[in-house]
Amino acid sequence: MRIDLHTHSRASDGTDSPADLVRAAAGAGLDVLGITDHDTSDGWDEAARAAGDVGIELVRGMEISTRYKGRSVHLLAYLPDPTYPPLVAALDEVLDGRNARVPAILAKLNGLLGLDLEEAEVHRLAGDPAATGRPHIADLLISKGAVADRTEAFERYLKPGRPAYVERNAADLGEMIGIVAAAGGVTVIAHPWGRTDPAGMQQEDLAGLQELGLAGIEIDHQDHSPQARAALRAIAVDLDLVRTGSSDHHGLGKVDHDLGCNTTEPEQYERLVELAAAAAEASGRPAPGVLRP
Ligand code: AMP
Ligand code: ZN
Ligand code: FE
Numbered sequence: 001m002r003i004d005l006h007t008h009s010r011a012s013d014g015t016d017s018p019a020d021l022v023r024a025a026a027g028a029g030l031d032v033l034g035i036t037d038h039d040t041s042d043g044w045d046e047a048a049r050a051a052g053d054v055g056i057e058l059v060r061g062m063e064i065s066t067r068y069k070g071r072s073v074h075l076l077a078y079l080p081d082p083t084y085p086p087l088v089a090a091l092d093e094v095l096d097g098r099n100a101r102v103p104a105i106l107a108k109l110n111g112l113l114g115l116d117l118e119e120a121e122v123h124r125l126a127g128d129p130a131a132t133g134r135p136h137i138a139d140l141l142i143s144k145g146a147v148a149d150r151t152e153a154f155e156r157y158l159k160p161g162r163p164a165y166v167e168r169n170a171a172d173l174g175e176m177i178g179i180v181a182a183a184g185g186v187t188v189i190a191h192p193w194g195r196t197d198p199a200g201m202q203q204e205d206l207a208g209l210q211e212l213g214l215a216g217i218e219i220d221h222q223d224h225s226p227q228a229r230a231a232l233r234a235i236a237v238d239l240d241l242v243r244t245g246s247s248d249h250h251g252l253g254k255v256d257h258d259l260g261c262n263t264t265e266p267e268q269y270e271r272l273v274e275l276a277a278a279a280a281e282a283s284g285r286p287a288p289g290v291l292r293p
């Protein structure tokens with residue numbers, strides 16, 4: 001069983017349509033795929049149809065932008081009812097912040113580079129996704145010949161500390177863990193020691209979040225060194241958190257994140273699915289459940 005629980009489509013900043021992502025996952029020999037676009041369930045229906053066609057198991061999820069102790073944390077939310085009103089309201093707020101940031105970043109870039117980048121071009125080039133992000137602005141810079149790839153755009157302009165960086169709002173992490181649980185889903189912290197926060201979350205933080213309902217942490221991720229993976233694994237074992245591994249695939253948008261480059265152990269996946277079933281039952285919400293071929 002090969003299980004990859006964290007990937008992106010064109011519903012956010014991946015470069016494959018949801019259907020192409022599912023077909024690519026089947027082609028890469030995966031048995032289970034999690035689709036986890038940023039802050040939206042927009043790709044779910046298209047992905048579900050494609051999963052039925054190619055016979056792959058699909059876990060519908062999302063990667064929610066949150067904040068914890070003033071730092072940015074990505075929260076993977078699996079199998080929540082996407083129509084649960086408090087979840088919809090919280091995601092709408094994050095999406096509004098994403099959209100509001102685009103013109104602010106473009107104004108900075110135009111001042112810096114003497115360009116005339118317009119918001120409408122970003123949306124058009126990205127295919128009008130629910131969640132716009134800096135990678136889409138990077139794509140516009142590539143199309144203008146200003147940078148060679150997304151990485152260069154982030155390094156020169158878009159990441160924190162660079163001249164076109166603009167902050168945006170995010171949901172409170174603890175609150176969001178509760179909202180996802182109330183929507184019948186389960187939560188996993190994505191890349192807890194990833195590039196934006198290499199040693200942020202410590203064992204006592206994770207223990208506190210577990211009390212709020214956190215189910216697991218993503219350990220095998222390309223942002224984590226072998227040492228970081230070993231240390232995170234020890235913490236997860238100690239706290240009895242679910243341990244996942246995933247590609248964080250973005251199509252052509254992120255190098256070295258091929259589908260299945262990291263995977264989740266079947267026993268850990270089974271635990272996650274059981275916790276989701278229990279959360280769905282307790283919530284009384286019509287949570288989607290795993291889609292089996
Ligand atoms: P945003 O959603 O606007 O906060 O942008 C964050 C997204 O940009 C995340 O999905 C990252 O995967 C992606 N990202 C961050 N740094 C890079 C990079 N150097 N190259 C490609 N994508 C990146
Ligand atoms: Zn992304
Ligand atoms: Fe992330």
Ligand code: FE
Nearest residue numbers: 006008063248
């Ligand atoms: Fe991601």
